[in-house]
Amino acid sequence: MNRNQILLVDGMALLFRGFYATSFRGNYMLTSTGVPTNGVYQFMRYFMDAVNTFKPSHVICCWDMGSKTFQTELYDNYKANRGAPPEELIPQFDLVKEVVEAFNVPNIGLENYEADDxxxxxxxxxxxxHDVTILTGDHDMLQLVNEGTRVAIMKxxxxxxxxxxxxxxxxxxGLSPQQIVDMKALTGDSADNYPGVKGIGDKTARKLLQQYKTVDTLLEKTTELTPAMQKKxxxxxxxxxxxxxxxxxxxxVPVTCELDDALWEIDRDKIESVFEKLEFRNLDKLLG
Structure with a gap:
């Protein structure tokens, strides 16, 4: 069987990165009616660069669907350190999905779950x-690496x-993909706002996992640790x-997407009409 090359895009990661990469100089790229489009435009640049680099046969874009997820149910403070998005970004959440749709790329998201899930x-x-490439800026995704899945972290x-x-x-x-979750269990994640075990940093956690392989084994053998470490x-x-x-x-999680719906085939007219609406003028340059 022929293995397809599937690109899974972390939509939020690209949109936020695109917005902040261009807005720090106050460049919101307003349309003639005053709608900001800088995040969408930069998203498209990242998106097309990845398509041209990884040459997928199929592309799917995944999104968060609001701030309430099963993770926030588990832990009130989960991502509670993140402020509301800038008001110039808010209208771009829907616009970017329109652009993705114009490329015949499915937008996938599920209430109560993150795009990661x-x-x-x-x-x-x-x-x-098939061969899967995940495009993201989020190191959490590294846990998904296996024989059929690779992760491309944007730099x-x-x-x-x-x-x-x-x-x-x-x-x-220095760890296996399966150990990434245990690593974060020990160190926590400041970006997602959960603490792990107080006083255990990256270096110690790595050392413990290299020795004990899993948190479960480590917990069975805490008597081998120093008294100070046991206390932690x-x-x-x-x-x-x-x-x-x-x-x-x-x-x-209960999401599916038929591969036939994700075939990478560009309909130029469809894209042109959305680009006209957004007043993006250099389509040829963007499409590479």
């Missing part, structure tokens, strides 16, 4: 028979990717388990 579920479904500047796959992962991370685990045991649950991307 949709990406994890689709990657699990496709990676048996500063256009066209710079840090590519993680089953063959280079251990060399680059005793004090934060509940938070350790909660942090692990928050770090784990769900790969079994």
């Amino acid at each position: 949709c990406i994890g579920t689709l990657a699990a479904a496709y990676s048996q028979d 500063k500047g256009m066209g710079n990717y840090d590519l993680f796959d089953a063959h280079n992962f251990l060399d680059k991370q 685990f005793e004090a934060d045991l509940d938070m350790l388990h909660l942090s692990r649950e928050l770090a784990q991307i769900k790969c079994d």
